[in-house]
Amino acid sequence: MSKWDRFKAVPMPKQPPEVRIHNFDEVALGYSEEQAIMEAERCLQCSNPQCIPGCPVGIDIPAFIKLLRKGEFREAIRKIKEKNSLPAICGRVCPQEDQCQKNCLLGRKGDPVQIGRLERFLADWELSHGVEIPEKSPSTGKRVAIIGAGPAGLTAAADLAKLGHEVVVFEALHEPGGVLMYGIPEFRLPKRIVKAEIDYVKKLGVNIKTDTLIGRLYTIPELLKDEGFNAVFIGTGAGPPIFMEIPGENLCGIYSANEFLIRVNLMKSYLFPKWDTPIKVGDRVAVIGAGNVAMDSSRCALRLGAKEVHIVYRRSRAEMPARKEEVENAEEEGVLFDFLTLPVAYHGDEKGWVKKMECIRMQLSEPDESGRRRPIPIKGSNFLMDVDTVIVAIGRRPNPLIQQTTPGLKVAKDGTIIVDENMRTNIEGVYAGGDIVTGEATVISAMGAGRRAAKSIHEYLMNLSR
Amino acid sequence: MYKIVEKRELAPKIKLLKIFAPEISKKAQPGQFVILRVDEVGERFPLTIADWDAHTGTITLIFLEVGVSTRKLGELKEGEAILNILGPLGNPTEVKNYGVVCVVGGGVGIAAAYPVARAFKEAGNRVVSIIGAKTAELLILEKEMMAFSDELYISTDDGSKGYKGFVSDVLKSLIQDGRKFDLVYAVGPTVMMRAVANVTKPHNIKTIVSLNPIMVDGIGMCGTCRVTVGGKTRFVCVDGPEFDAHEVDFEELIKRSMTFLPEEKLALEYWEANKKARG
Numbered sequence: 001m002s003k004w005d006r007f008k009a010v011p012m013p014k015q016p017p018e019v020r021i022h023n024f025d026e027v028a029l030g031y032s033e034e035q036a037i038m039e040a041e042r043c044l045q046c047s048n049p050q051c052i053p054g055c056p057v058g059i060d061i062p063a064f065i066k067l068l069r070k071g072e073f074r075e076a077i078r079k080i081k082e083k084n085s086l087p088a089i090c091g092r093v094c095p096q097e098d099q100c101q102k103n104c105l106l107g108r109k110g111d112p113v114q115i116g117r118l119e120r121f122l123a124d125w126e127l128s129h130g131v132e133i134p135e136k137s138p139s140t141g142k143r144v145a146i147i148g149a150g151p152a153g154l155t156a157a158a159d160l161a162k163l164g165h166e167v168v169v170f171e172a173l174h175e176p177g178g179v180l181m182y183g184i185p186e187f188r189l190p191k192r193i194v195k196a197e198i199d200y201v202k203k204l205g206v207n208i209k210t211d212t213l214i215g216r217l218y219t220i221p222e223l224l225k226d227e228g229f230n231a232v233f234i235g236t237g238a239g240p241p242i243f244m245e246i247p248g249e250n251l252c253g254i255y256s257a258n259e260f261l262i263r264v265n266l267m268k269s270y271l272f273p274k275w276d277t278p279i280k281v282g283d284r285v286a287v288i289g290a291g292n293v294a295m296d297s298s299r300c301a302l303r304l305g306a307k308e309v310h311i312v313y314r315r316s317r318a319e320m321p322a323r324k325e326e327v328e329n330a331e332e333e334g335v336l337f338d339f340l341t342l343p344v345a346y347h348g349d350e351k352g353w354v355k356k357m358e359c360i361r362m363q364l365s366e367p368d369e370s371g372r373r374r375p376i377p378i379k380g381s382n383f384l385m386d387v388d389t390v391i392v393a394i395g396r397r398p399n400p401l402i403q404q405t406t407p408g409l410k411v412a413k414d415g416t417i418i419v420d421e422n423m424r425t426n427i428e429g430v431y432a433g434g435d436i437v438t439g440e441a442t443v444i445s446a447m448g449a450g451r452r453a454a455k456s457i458h459e460y461l462m463n464l465s466r
Numbered sequence: 467m468y469k470i471v472e473k474r475e476l477a478p479k480i481k482l483l484k485i486f487a488p489e490i491s492k493k494a495q496p497g498q499f500v501i502l503r504v505d506e507v508g509e510r511f512p513l514t515i516a517d518w519d520a521h522t523g524t525i526t527l528i529f530l531e532v533g534v535s536t537r538k539l540g541e542l543k544e545g546e547a548i549l550n551i552l553g554p555l556g557n558p559t560e561v562k563n564y565g566v567v568c569v570v571g572g573g574v575g576i577a578a579a580y581p582v583a584r585a586f587k588e589a590g591n592r593v594v595s596i597i598g599a600k601t602a603e604l605l606i607l608e609k610e611m612m613a614f615s616d617e618l619y620i621s622t623d624d625g626s627k628g629y630k631g632f633v634s635d636v637l638k639s640l641i642q643d644g645r646k647f648d649l650v651y652a653v654g655p656t657v658m659m660r661a662v663a664n665v666t667k668p669h670n671i672k673t674i675v676s677l678n679p680i681m682v683d684g685i686g687m688c689g690t691c692r693v694t695v696g697g698k699t700r701f702v703c704v705d706g707p708e709f710d711a712h713e714v715d716f717e718e719l720i721k722r723s724m725t726f727l728p729e730e731k732l733a734l735e736y737w738e739a740n741k742k743a744r745g
Contacts, residue, residue: 211552212489216554217553240701258688258689259682259689276535280726
């Protein structure tokens with residue numbers, strides 16, 4: 001093991017790229033006890049810690065790190081779980097570099113404390129040593145319906161159940177977990193981890209009803225009037241994929257990233273034909289976009305046997321929205337990056353399969369409203385790229401069904417639901433949070449919204465006359 | 467789990483399942499569908515709800531065994547259960563009194579046409595139904611369609627029953643005979659719906675088709691079922707399943723529905739081989 005250095009993070013053991021591109025097993029292997037304690041030793045235990053304000057769910061980070069380095073793992077995970085019911089998930093997929101670790105004092109001179117890795121270590125330790133179910137408050141007799149079993153809904157459900165409310169989560173898909181199950185690949189977030197943490201939420205007394213689409217089977221007014229719920233939380237997340245609306249986009253071989261990832265992750269088509277859902281990946285794959293979803297898609301495509309995978313992005317490296325870590329992983333695995341390139345049309349064969357992608361070169365000009373330099377097409381720079389599979393990963397719109405079936409619900413122009421600072425919608429007893437309110441964001445920000453909503457719903461319920 | 471309370475074979479490879487699904491049975495409307503998953507490793511796939519009964523809490527599904535999923539579904543016995551059923555999905559048929567409505571059902575699509583014909587009839591329309599199949603023994607729901615049709619025409623590809631030819635040929639001759647329709651509603655194989663659209667378009671008869679593309683989640687998340695309608699990309703699962711037939715790009719739909727043909731064949735072979743191995 002390397003020498004301890006206050007300013008250098010203990011490296012995360014990983015599967016080597018040449019091995020991992022042939023399997024769907026987890027890439028990052030996690031710290032050993034020794035490595036975790038070594039990393040925890042680096043924490044300065046600041047008297048005015050800057051990490052806590054960076055955490056959307058407000059975990060007392062220095063406190064859990066202090067317990068960890070004393071080897072008191074049980075106490076340490078308990079400390080995390082006071083604020084976060086899904087730590088094994090967050091430890092893996094939170095963008096810590098933009099949150100808790102961003103303002104770590106050590107980061108000014110060297111590497112910040114690897115808070116996410118430590119969180120993951122403790123959560124994994126607990127999963128293998130037995131998960132503790134905390135004591136719940138006595139039953140309040142109040143019932144809450146949660147729509148969507150993704151990060152926002154599960155967090156709100158766990159918090160409300162702990163407070164003694166009866167919680168039913170309605171999930172449209174056959175598995176709870178939302179994006180954690182259908183979106184994030186196995187090699188980044190193993191599904192057994194997601195299932196274990198959902199199992200914890202269930203053990204808190206939360207009832208999860210799958211195969212139930214609210215808006216069709218029951219509307220929100222029906223939940224409140226006929227089904228006897230006192231409050232509703234909407235956590236329906238992001239839904240329909242956005243396409244570029246360019247010629248040829250409906251040719252065979254062109255997937256939305258959502259379709260591609262749902263097939264691979266939720267339907268396990270990487271195990272086809274053992275699992276029935278097929279997927280088809282050709283030799284030359286283009287992934288449009290450069291966010292985390294694009295990285296996930298490109299890395300899945302490699303593992304499914306693609307010879308060449310290109311990330312095609314209209315801006316440059318500096319503007320990529322994906323986490324640095326994910327970009328590095330993709331590059332290590334051999335994903336190629338075509339910057340300043342924008343698809344303008346697809347050309348297919350007589351059977352309707354995509355064969356060529358027509359692109360135009362871009363250049364960067366003045367910064368736009370997002371603060372990033374605006375890409376502008378270079379006239380006459382069109383060229384053709386051979387492709388047999390295209391994955392469009394340029395984002396998704398909010399799920400529209402609840403908005404369409406809830407009369408009077410206030411909705412913004414972009415289809416997101418409008419809430420106040422307490423996550424209240426304009427309808428009494430109806431709350432919302434996560435991507436359905438913010439548009440596409442992160443797992444942890446949705447969890448933060450779930451927490452805030454739970455607190456607000458609790459106050460509302462306790463003030464209801466009996 | 468959704469228990470099968472009744473199972474019948476309507477024709478070779480065409481089966482009817484009555485399934486205990488009380489919540490869906492209370493909410494189902496004509497034109498809507500469900501997404502099923504037969505077992506743990508199964509695909510998600512759509513089937514139109516052919517009938518429902520809120521009193522017994524059952525829904526009825528009718529399907530043709532073609533691929534691995536429908537074969538698995540067809541193997542389930544009374545008393546056994548389907549792992550997942552999600553529904554009702556899709557926008558219901560716009561049921562109102564149009565006047566004279568022609569309901570066209572082809573093959574197993576007659577199962578989807580049936581609740582729509584019934585609803586049109588109950589809404590006061592004069593219902594003229596045309597149903598067809600490859601051959602007489604594959605024709606389903608004749609009696610049921612009769613019960614809610616003022617007139618019923620039958621065609622078979624081989625002429626073994628009714629007119630020899632396609633349902634679209636029957637429709638064409640009715641129109642040529644001067645019959646006036648305020649609405650034509652067609653459901654069946656995509657090529658059949660395209661043929662119906664081609665028949666009605668020159669006469670400017672409003673025509674609705676119920677599309678049945680490949681779907682995965684069925685709730686608007688994946689875009690697998692996208693189709694071009696009036697030059698715009700629409701998702702059949704949430705924007706449909708019914709669209710103006712004269713606006714649908716059927717060529718694209720047919721090509722897209724063949725995306726996974728080799729894989730579907732492989733999956734079926736794999737399943738059959740394993741079934742043999744299991745005995």
